[in-house]
Amino acid sequence: MSILAIGINHTTATVDVREKVAFQPEHLEHALQSLVQQGKVSESVIVSTCNRTELYCKAESGDAAPIIQWLANFHSLPVEQVAQHVYQHKDEQAISHLMAVASGLDSLVLGEPQIFGQVKDAYDAARKAGTIGALFDRLFQSTFAAAKNVRTDTSVGENAVSVAFSAVNLAKHIFADLSDAEVLLVGAGETAELAARHLREQGVRKLSVANRTVARAQELTDVVGGEAYTLDQLKGLLSKSDIIISSTASPVPIIGKGWVETAIKARRHKPMLFIDLAVPRDIEEEVGTLNDVYLYTVDDLQKIVSKNLAQREKAAAEARTIIQQHVADFTAWVQSLNSVDILREYRTQGQRIANEQKERALNAIAAGRDPEEVIHQLAQRLANTLMHKPTTAIQQAGRDNDIYSLAAYQKLIHHEADE
Structure with a gap:
């Protein structure tokens, strides 16, 4: 098996x-x-x-x-x-x-x-x-x-070992309760969808998606919930958003320093978190110089991911040690199960032989044979019968030079002799 x-x-x-x-x-x-x-x-x-x-x-x-x-x-x-x-x-x-x-x-x-x-x-x-x-x-x-x-x-x-998940973890560190935060996703691709799923898992209730085509934004909100908008509405959405995660394929930045300055004033300097997952950038680098604004790029998050991967690799080594112990425990159980089956079969066979020889001896005594002679023959036949298969096995192990089996038989014989 x-x-x-x-x-x-x-x-x-x-x-x-x-x-x-x-x-x-x-x-x-x-x-x-x-x-x-x-x-x-x-x-x-x-x-x-x-x-x-x-x-x-x-x-x-x-x-x-x-x-x-x-x-x-x-x-x-x-x-x-x-x-x-x-x-x-x-x-x-x-x-x-x-x-x-x-x-x-x-x-x-x-x-x-x-x-x-x-x-x-x-x-x-x-x-x-x-x-x-x-x-x-x-x-x-x-x-x-x-x-x-x-x-x-x-x-x-x-x-976290994905950029999207790292972005959400970062938001959790800046906003203690994400359930109260308003989140704006700029772009509706695979990265945005992954981020949206993580955000929902972390309790985000207010989610908006702005995309070049509102139809694609609607497809995403149909899956993860929220409101769909076009990029033409982006400037007005900024002032309503606490967290902005951008991941479009635009060749030039689509969110500039001026828009963000206007949004901050409208928000009365309530903090804003910008996470730019796009390459090239969606958000002008100068946005990061503004007060009350946190700006992180995909490079920043990649450093976090790399560090976390290293930590996970270390933890994985610890995990494999745990698994080795469970493997050993299961293997020991299987081996014990096999030994139980062998012992059960061996005891059953021994009892059958003993019962057969006992009946033979009782019949001989009932027929008038000398009880002392019958007992002597019983002991001799019992020993010969019980030793026949082990003797054959030891002889075969010797012919095969099976040192492991010979060692096991020797250990068994010495153990019995000690007793």
């Missing part, structure tokens, strides 16, 4: 390849059951997100080829196309990889928290599909415990 992790992620394949091997939620139950039914896998969990598709399997052997073949067949792809992007891990490496994934250590953004919920959803889907047994139930419970320990005992997820 082996535990295998087979996957394709953002480090091994482009988006178009990842899309081809992704599993839609409505197809996941069928996929899980199909994977088990193909006969090489007895338990399975599939984690499928925009950045990764991973198959965790309890397999009858360590050979990943049948599982990769199944993945290709399920998505109607040539196996060669899939295989060139696949990575695979086995047993302890597979367990360690799963725990690292759930802890956010293998994510595109180091320490991102969403993957933990996605792994839990994958586990729940597998339970519903009936592809979780005792081994994987314990494995995933151990994984969730490891991920929680990483979150609690390290700072791997605490420091």
Whole structure:
């Protein structure tokens, strides 16, 4: 029996390849059951997100080829196309990889928290599909415990490592309560959308979006809420805004020092935070010289991101130590489970032999045989029967020069002699 992790992620394949091997939620139950039914896998969990598709399997052997073949067949792809992007891990490496994934250590953004919920959803889907047994139930419970320990005992997820998130964190430091702040997004592209989502998560209620075309601004506000405006209305919006985050593709600045001076007067010098995420700049550099104005550029935020990344990398090393301990604990549990099975089988076999020899001896005594002679023969037969298989095994280990097995047998014999 082996535990295998087979996957394709953002480090091994482009988006178009990842899309081809992704599993839609409505197809996941069928996929899980199909994977088990193909006969090489007895338990399975599939984690499928925009950045990764991973198959965790309890397999009858360590050979990943049948599982990769199944993945290709399920998505109607040539196996060669899939295989060139696949990575695979086995047993302890597979367990360690799963725990690292759930802890956010293998994510595109180091320490991102969403993957933990996605792994839990994958586990729940597998339970519903009936592809979780005792081994994987314990494995995933151990994984969730490891991920929680990483979150609690390290700072791997605490420091912002995206420019948009850093911008929002910066706003939190300047405005204690973002729920009372009025925020203006200038531009409605991907960066603006990401910033808007972070702002909403931090409690921002008053959000406006100004864009070259009001239709695109409206598309964004339809997703994140707020009011949509055109750039022609920008000058008038400034005086109403506490926080301005700009990220347009304009080749020249669109917010000048004069506009901001006018806005500050209208606000009676209530502070304003400008965050310029555009390259080239959206906001004139001279704006930063005004009183009651804070101006940060993308370069300023990139320095924060770089520092935070370094801190996360340090925390990640601490997290991997935690994961190693959880891997060791789970592996020890698996080994103890195997020893329990062996002991149970060994004791059952020994009891069966003892009962057979006892019945034989009682029948001999009942037939009039000398009890002393019967007991002597009982002891001899019992010893011969119990020693037969171990003797054969020791002889075979000697022929194979299996020093590890010979050492174990020697330890057992000496232990019994001491007793």
